[in-house]
Amino acid sequence: MAKDTHISKAIAIAFVVLTISAIAGLITMIILYKAQISAMNPTPPPTVPSTTTVLPPTMRLPRSVIPESYEVFLRFPFYTKILEVVNVTSPNQTTNFSGNTTIHFQCVQRTSTIYIHSMELEVSEAKVFNRNTDGEIQVSSMSSHEDHSEFLVIELNEALESGGNYSLSLVFVGELYHNFDGAYISSYTEGVPSHEGDKSADRFLIITNNEPIYARNVFPCFDEPEMKAVFNVTIIHRRQTTALANAPVDKIQLIDDWKYTRFHSTPKMSTYLFAFAVSEFEATASSYEPVVIKTYARPEAVAAGHTKYAAEITGKILSFYENLFEIKYMQQKLDQIALPDLSPAAMENWGLITYQEGALLYEEGASSSLQKESIATIIAHELAHQWFGNLVTMKWWNQLFLKEGFATYISCFAVDHVEPSFNMKDSFFASELQAAFEVDSLTSSHPLVPPEEDIQRTYDIISLYDIITYSKGAIVLRMLEDVLEAPAFIQGIRMYLRDLSYANGDQNDLWHYMQKGADANNRQVDVAKFMDSWTKQIGYPVITINTTSGEISQKHFLFNDSSQSSLVWDVPIRVMSKTFLSPKPVFLKTSQPEIWDELISSSGDWLLANVNCTGYYRVNYNPENWEALLTQLETNRSLIPLMNRMQLIDDAFNLARAKIVNVTLALNVTRFLYNETDFHPWDSAMRNFQYIYLMFDRTEVYGPMQTYLRSQVRNLYMFFSNSTDHSQVPVDHMQQQSQTLAVQVACNSGLPDCVAMAKRMFGLWMKDNTNIIHPNLRHWIYCEAVASGGKEEWDFAWSQYQSTNDTSEKYHLRHALSCTKKIWLLNRYLGYTLDPEKIQQVDAAEIVSSISKSVAGQVLAWNFIRAHWDYLSHGGPAVLIHAVTSRFSTQFELQELERFAADYHLGSAERVVQQAIEQTRVNIQWVSEHKDVLLQWFERETAS
Structure with a gap:
């Protein structure tokens, strides 16, 4: 029983x-x-x-x-x-x-x-x-x-x-x-x-x-x-x-x-x-002959029209996939249902796709453009599974990327089809690439396709539902398409889906059909040999290029460089300069340095590798080339592709974390942001500044760092303040993203104009109960208002949370309530997460993670997790552990984390805890070696 x-x-x-x-x-x-x-x-x-x-000798059925x-x-x-x-x-x-x-x-x-x-x-x-x-x-x-x-x-x-x-x-x-x-x-x-x-x-x-x-x-x-x-x-x-x-x-x-x-x-x-x-539940029906599509939700949500957007785009996405794969959707009906409680965000059950409410319901005038983008992406991901996973299924769970990596990758094309203004191929892969890099820089990561014998226990299987499987899986497939080019790649997909319909396959089957697509299109690539180096090995390489000598080499990139590794990848290298772009990638296949004449640049010129970030690797250059790239960014950044502006920041910061380059190089790369208005470079910078914040927001580095960010973001913030007064948003989707980020950075760094704006708008809402804050900006304006306020602001936000059934609004308010600086309010909020009458269990881990982002909240959250692990671990233990341990950088915190690993039943969180232990060790050493350098740099940059 x-x-x-x-x-x-x-x-x-x-x-x-x-x-x-x-x-x-x-x-x-x-x-x-x-x-x-x-x-x-x-x-x-x-x-x-x-x-x-x-019993049989393995956990597998005979x-x-x-x-x-x-x-x-x-x-x-x-x-x-x-x-x-x-x-x-x-x-x-x-x-x-x-x-x-x-x-x-x-x-x-x-x-x-x-x-x-x-x-x-x-x-x-x-x-x-x-x-x-x-x-x-x-x-x-x-x-x-x-x-x-x-x-x-x-x-x-x-x-x-x-x-x-x-x-x-x-x-x-x-x-x-x-x-x-x-x-x-x-x-x-x-x-x-x-x-x-x-x-x-x-x-x-x-x-x-x-x-x-x-x-x-x-x-x-x-x-x-x-x-x-x-x-x-x-x-x-x-x-x-x-x-x-x-x-x-x-x-x-x-x-x-x-x-x-x-x-x-x-x-x-x-x-x-x-x-x-x-x-x-009730449903909104939509027409897509001959498939009957119905989107189910709470009757109140259906009556309010919150299922309308999902119903509108589902048929369009199905049609896109049918044309792309040349295989019709296989059922007579497709039901989608928005659920109050579900972990994870959605599940692709054949003919009955389940979603968290926030992943399916969209309210015009209350949901943000980012939420709309998220809904479209998740629907496209789950519909892609009707082919990748449902029609053709992996033979065993160690091959999970065959469905999750593919669905993550292909969904971007479907979203670009139904919402071209979202520019998803750039936006999505920017975040996927950097997320995968972060985890895959640790020795405790795992291969994209681990050996089958290593994935037998229930916990082994569940632990594969991670960033490596989803994000790295999507990125290496994107790299394969770049190498084969789209016609060969799509032809391989079509044959794979056609020949293995209603059956199971593994990566060898996929490489077989991709090879047939490559051969049919005269692409001279050994697909299996190329891809096995990316799927069977842990991690990824850093490519080092010397533009003076033309020397190029590869090495396993790890934050902890004391770990010896002899891994070698088949790396597709594509380069560009002011006047030249490689027509196709050239492969680096050896660990030994090679001399490539095309990599030699004349004095003052720059060379850029991994154009548009289609390869899964980082790039380091000789100091002269780095200086030339930085000069180009500060004088005319448009000559460097947008995605590479983003990646130059990310590479420089992470090369510094691995102690391959000096941290001052990474900081110097951010100077051009003073005039940057595009979203991706700013987003990349803030992802990386977040690491420095977490390491040093308990030290004297914090003040000068805040001053530097305020000065850098002021132009971006005032650009939108002058054009919209933050009561409106731009028409362009990516500009909307930039505006949201500007408010986030400006308020978080204490820019007086932003703090005053947030308090004023939130105060007007409290006064006359009319919310004039645009949905795009609510997340960060609510947060700043609660952080700057006291019990009155917190209680108002809590009352609004209790009185609304709108999923988007609840999400913004849950986050805002975690922003208070009052310790007793944070403790009260943590207590609420244990009461399903106040906070649904599926949201508890998200709230604890949000509370842990502040210095005071992190200590409270860490104690709370250990006291209530059995309850909280049901709602996403990997995200929870990553959030609450991301600031750990002392020997005491390392000892506590190691004790937690030894004393608690971790289940599927076992790997992420080991990753946290490894990252904490890296943090301890990095902080001790870089604190003085960072303090000096920030003080010098803000001296005037």
Whole structure:
């Protein structure tokens, strides 16, 4: 039986109501439910004895039997709202469900043992039938191994014969929790409660989240991506609710208080894509023949038009992918549903895509342009999965980048198609590249495709859902397209998807089809050899170029250079100067220095490598070339491509962190920002200044650094202040991004004009309850107003948070509440995260991460995480650990972190904690070596 889990008092009441009101129709329900079980014995079976079955040598399922199809019946005796007040003696009720499944399978290797996954389910009966003879095969024993392999092991009295067709029928019960895995309960409030404690507006729904290995929590199944099958599903649920699943509805029967919803057969798919929802949600329909597209959400959100934007762009993105891949979308319908509670942001279930509300709902006049961009990107990402992941699936989880890297990369093209003003190919890859670089500069990173034998445990699998898989995966695919060029790349994709439809593949299959695309387009590249160096090895190289001698070399880039590494990559090098651009990349394939004549520059000229940042590597130059590049940036920056202006900043700062160049070089690169108005260079600079802030905001470096940033950002801030007075925003999307960043940097650095503007606008909102702050600027204006204010401003923001159901506004206010400088208010806010009535559990980790960004908040958050790790780790432990430890730079903090690693059950956070330990060691040494140099530089730059 599954372990007990606490849920809210409202859910407990609903459960008691359920047990009272269900009695009248229970006899009819039992008869009908048993009829669905068909050949299963309607009387309770005797207890099947457990055995000491020897498990297979790995955590993987044996390949002796292969599933073909499932018949799944699930019954949920659960109400979606409170019907009446019921006295409850215990607030810790749980909610159960029951079901049965019949699995049709083929035996491919003679065996008398069936291994199947089952977790947190009580399986009461198992029967096996020979479909060739219609005879039953007796079960001798059944044993569960939840603490080890999560296998249900079924021993038979006689062997299954190779080539035979069989069926396995199982009866089981399980429990619904509120933990975001498997089938779980989500809750929301419809409208505004009439008084504190009023539960009449509370609503509940049942939803699934089965990736990567949680379908086994819903029904016993062969829960591995290669074990694809067809699913035939019937859901028995309360009459007033609607059930959705992967496939369209086939038939609905209404009997008393119950609704039987039978769905059509799904395509052949992996278990992690199995999904359903039971709710009272409503939908916005959109037309895209012949696919029926519906976007579901809370009735209040649908009525307010918050699903309209998603409904408008979904069909356009589907059409784009169909034309790009030359394969039609494979189902008759596509449902999307916005959920109050979901971790992660979205899940690509075939035909029923689930989203966090903030990832799908857009409110005109309340949501920012950045949120609109995010919604479009996430929808495009999930729709890309309908091909990459759903139609063609990785063979095992170590190949996860085949779906996540591809969906991340391809989604940018789809967004550029439906929203060309977003300029996503530049914007997205700028952030993806720098995010991947940061993590991949540590020895505790991992290869994009780790060895299969290293990814066996549940924690191993979950830990792969990280920046390396998503961001590095996208970047190396972008690099491959640059090398092959688009026609060959797209041709390879089309063949890969066509030939492996409804099947599984690995990276070798992908390289095979990419090679065919390359050969057909006369591209002289050994694809497998080139890509294996980027997918099978940890990290990335730094390329060093001397423009005086023409020497070029590569070396593994690491923040901790004491780590010895002999790794070598096939590196595509493309260079440019004022008068020259390489027509195609040239490969550097050796660790030994080489002399390339084309890299020699005459005195005073500059040379730039990795043009437009299409390669996954950093570049360092001889001092003369760095000086020439800096001079060009300060005199006429437009001659250097925008993406390279961004990357020169990022490379210089990170080369300094690795002690390859002097930190003063990195700081000198930022001087040109005084006249820069484009978003990407500023964004890159602030990402990197953030590291210096975190290392030195507890020292005397902080003051001069703030003064320098105020002077640098003043021009950018005043440009938008003069043109819009911050009551309006520019028309151009990227200029809107620049304006938002200008407000962020100006207010954070204490520019008086910005601080006064934020206090004035927020004060007007408090005074007359009319919010004139543009949605683009609310995030940072709210933050500055709360930071500069006291209890009155904080309480006002909290009251606004409680009274709104708008997802975007809640996000801005959650962040603002963490900006206060009052320690007691931060402690109060941390306490609120433990109360689901105040803060949903899915948002708790985000809030603690935000609080940790300030000096005072970081100490509070670190203590809080350790005190409440079990609760907080459900909502994204990797982000939480990264945020709260990013300032660690003392021996005491290192010791505390090492003690945390030793004393706590970290689960999937194990790798990120090890990365934090490694980064803290690097920080300690870097701070001790660079504090005086930084202080002198900032004081000299701001002396006048």
